[in-house]
Amino acid sequence: MKESTPEIHKKDAKKSFSFALITISTSRYEKYGNPASPDDAEDLSGKVMKELIEAAGNRVSFYRLVPDEKDSLLDAIFFALESSADIVITSGGTGLAPKDLTIESIAPLFEKDIPGFGELFRYKSLEEIGTSVILTRASAGVIKGKAVFCLPGSPNAVKLALSKIIIPEAGHIVRHVRE
Amino acid sequence: MKESTPEIHKKDAKKSFSFALITISTSRYEKYGNPASPDDAEDLSGKVMKELIEAAGNRVSFYRLVPDEKDSLLDAIFFALESSADIVITSGGTGLAPKDLTIESIAPLFEKDIPGFGELFRYKSLEEIGTSVILTRASAGVIKGKAVFCLPGSPNAVKLALSKIIIPEAGHIVRHVRE
Amino acid sequence: MKESTPEIHKKDAKKSFSFALITISTSRYEKYGNPASPDDAEDLSGKVMKELIEAAGNRVSFYRLVPDEKDSLLDAIFFALESSADIVITSGGTGLAPKDLTIESIAPLFEKDIPGFGELFRYKSLEEIGTSVILTRASAGVIKGKAVFCLPGSPNAVKLALSKIIIPEAGHIVRHVRE
Amino acid sequence: MKESTPEIHKKDAKKSFSFALITISTSRYEKYGNPASPDDAEDLSGKVMKELIEAAGNRVSFYRLVPDEKDSLLDAIFFALESSADIVITSGGTGLAPKDLTIESIAPLFEKDIPGFGELFRYKSLEEIGTSVILTRASAGVIKGKAVFCLPGSPNAVKLALSKIIIPEAGHIVRHVRE
Amino acid sequence: MKESTPEIHKKDAKKSFSFALITISTSRYEKYGNPASPDDAEDLSGKVMKELIEAAGNRVSFYRLVPDEKDSLLDAIFFALESSADIVITSGGTGLAPKDLTIESIAPLFEKDIPGFGELFRYKSLEEIGTSVILTRASAGVIKGKAVFCLPGSPNAVKLALSKIIIPEAGHIVRHVRE
Amino acid sequence: MKESTPEIHKKDAKKSFSFALITISTSRYEKYGNPASPDDAEDLSGKVMKELIEAAGNRVSFYRLVPDEKDSLLDAIFFALESSADIVITSGGTGLAPKDLTIESIAPLFEKDIPGFGELFRYKSLEEIGTSVILTRASAGVIKGKAVFCLPGSPNAVKLALSKIIIPEAGHIVRHVRE
Numbered sequence A, B, C, D, E, F: 001m002k003e004s005t006p007e008i009h010k011k012d013a014k015k016s017f018s019f020a021l022i023t024i025s026t027s028r029y030e031k032y033g034n035p036a037s038p039d040d041a042e043d044l045s046g047k048v049m050k051e052l053i054e055a056a057g058n059r060v061s062f063y064r065l066v067p068d069e070k071d072s073l074l075d076a077i078f079f080a081l082e083s084s085a086d087i088v089i090t091s092g093g094t095g096l097a098p099k100d101l102t103i104e105s106i107a108p109l110f111e112k113d114i115p116g117f118g119e120l121f122r123y124k125s126l127e128e129i130g131t132s133v134i135l136t137r138a139s140a141g142v143i144k145g146k147a148v149f150c151l152p153g154s155p156n157a158v159k160l161a162l163s164k165i166i167i168p169e170a171g172h173i174v175r176h177v178r179e
């Protein structure tokens, strides 16, 4: 049972991780183009994620703002996966509207699906937003040895996902997907 | 952040919706043929749904009873999607038996899956029926700009799904899938 | 409504079921080869499952230890499905590491997916292991008229799955998938 | 070997078949709206198909012109399948351009794929257009007991497909898919 | 370029192969049950295959007759794959009728598809049966390190497939899939 | 019918195209690492492709040698797609051996499949190598607005594919996928 002894895992584990953030929003992209950081694009959800990531001792090593278009989104994902980032997070485009294309674009790339993420995210959102949780298709998977999380675009949603699930589990996730 | 301001959404939103109901039951179909309403077919689940829908100020604009056969089911779904209904609901055929073909027949048509519906439905059923929730494959998705919900056939199941999830979220759902 | 009257079902139902257990562990396989029972392979999770199954009046009719390799795993599944077992359970290989191949190997064989099992398993694991539940892809489905459950490899995980979900629901499951 | 005796089949077989034709062309749709026949829309490929079908003693029982949009296309397919037509044919939208959505929209509905149709169509097109045959994704399948053929939009392509493959095989196809 | 030198390959190659034959025919199954060889079931296609295989110095090591039912078919495939056979061949059930379930049942198990087999089989059938080649969905793939060929049920079809494609390529195929 | 007038197309069309070449060979990768061109790695197939491409007035703008590993292969594909290349070609790893992973790795990324390429390549290979054509899974598709061709690793195979299909059709292909 050695491989599941938490003590050993914790010693091995990196203490700090780098994140790639991709914000998906046609309106903001049309207004701000290619900003260097969430602050340059009034990207409130991006700012919330960056603050939570840094407050936990991690860092954002990649940031990109893209419109709700499959090709732009895939470009951003490919560069994020090739970058030094340990974990990739997208926000936006996970709803049920025709323009919401994030899940359609990214989920076919998942080599392993992480079904528990979407389930847990919606379960934890229940007390905040009630049955509206059914409107989000938030999901996660592994692509080329990195976990990719697809979050809704709202600041509250990304705050919950980052602070209650992704940041606490970052160590486990990074270790497992690379094992 | 305008598109998520609830006030604006509420003003825009239709107050009342029309539903298409499809009941899937070979035994009742053999006995009653093509009834005009749930009352004409001793379709208790259909009646429960109709009452809940009307009590909430909505209406049933389409009703069909079909046997557990893929072709009949697809026929009914196609006509329901072409009808004026805002939301389509099937009941029956979501279990694990060989004859249960609803999910096999309809899920491949989903242009967007709504994973949160099945999760929330089973979560909310837990206190009513305990771990038997794993026996249902209830699920939902978007086809041709309309949300389609596939519910189990029991009156209690449709009551829970309609009163606790679908009717309260009808406004959001209709607005989002058409956006 | 006759087909859902619990009294009738209970009278019909078999009281006792036979289980096929497949433990997936390359390290143990390399050390113990083809053991006849979990006791012969220091297979703690296998032992936990066997004890719970027998304590509930059921029995283990098939046991196999295989490495984390798709072909070995499929061999074991095929023989388990051809055996007299009513229910098939695998343990191990459901994580996110590249070597974890259980879901990749078995899920494509599911004729019907049982989405509620993975959801309920992760929900019930939440209080034991918190947000780490997202690390498991535990799932279940129906293959050739038998339910197949794919569990993580840890003794705590199999204990929870067997005692809180699978054993209590065994009667319903077996009856439904064969119906 | 009785079921393959050609004499018996020929006696049984219907002599004449009805076809549903769906022409997919955004430019023509914008110009002509909802024409009643190919002649009302300068739909040259539609006219070629109609002439070949009628010259062989069959008839066109359904005609629709739709733009290159998934929803319009699915509407047309659904109504064609519900109509009295024995065979459904679409023309247009099978190329490699982003606007070509016919295969994406229709192939997921195929209950059985008919791989030999695309192969034979491209093989027979080789002497007419040479290696450009790789530019077409023409394909066919069975939906709800009817064969559906997705052809390119050019008059030469539909002429070859109808006169060399579909019309000569109509009897076999209709009999087999309904058998 | 050594790995493609034919001389070396030929020296290495086994000279003789064993085949598993599965005949799929509900009518014959109902009449003959579980025959030990094609001769015991008036299985003309089975006899043709056996003769061609033996005439080429190979042997049939496994034979089974099953009805057109998914479960029976999967049973037969599983046992054939577990047997000593080098190559597995099914005949029957590849047409377009609702009862034709061979491709639906077996193709989802293919770990690698062999698209060229179906193409070549239909191309070589063209001069024998003309455009009727589009009625067959004959296909092949690799399952658990063995090539599986799904042929139509007619004696002429299996004769063409065996004598013109499968037997001449048996050496290459077996060596490649195991490589 | 204007859009199919060849004269207009020819005037519009770019005369010259840039190609990305990816050679997939574990043995050569282990010996040569990251060569700048096919000449630096005894990559005979790479050299054949480069010569044919340049002889036709086109150029190779991207070259990479990778082992038969999914992650390395996806890396190379992603960078090739992000490069200035008009067309991407891989060679190697399309066979039936367990180590052959090119199709498994790349085909799931195809937004549009180009079924005619594999068919035509195998058809044209028939007279060179006979029925051994069934051993190759060569295929093509569109990813992010670029055509990607997956060829076998042998010099004869790439020569046939480039000189008889890809180079003659380059102009059509590039124009169509971007249209």
Ligand SMILES: [Mg+2]
Pocket (backbone or CB within 6 Å): A092, A093, A094, A095, A100, A153
């Ligand atoms: Mg949004």
Ligand SMILES: [Mg+2]
Pocket (backbone or CB within 6 Å): C092, C093, C094, C095, C100, C153
């Ligand atoms: Mg494990």
Ligand SMILES: [Mg+2]
Pocket (backbone or CB within 6 Å): E092, E093, E094, E095, E100, E153
């Ligand atoms: Mg047949």
Ligand SMILES: [Mg+2]
Pocket (backbone or CB within 6 Å): F092, F093, F094, F095, F100, F153
């Ligand atoms: Mg090779």
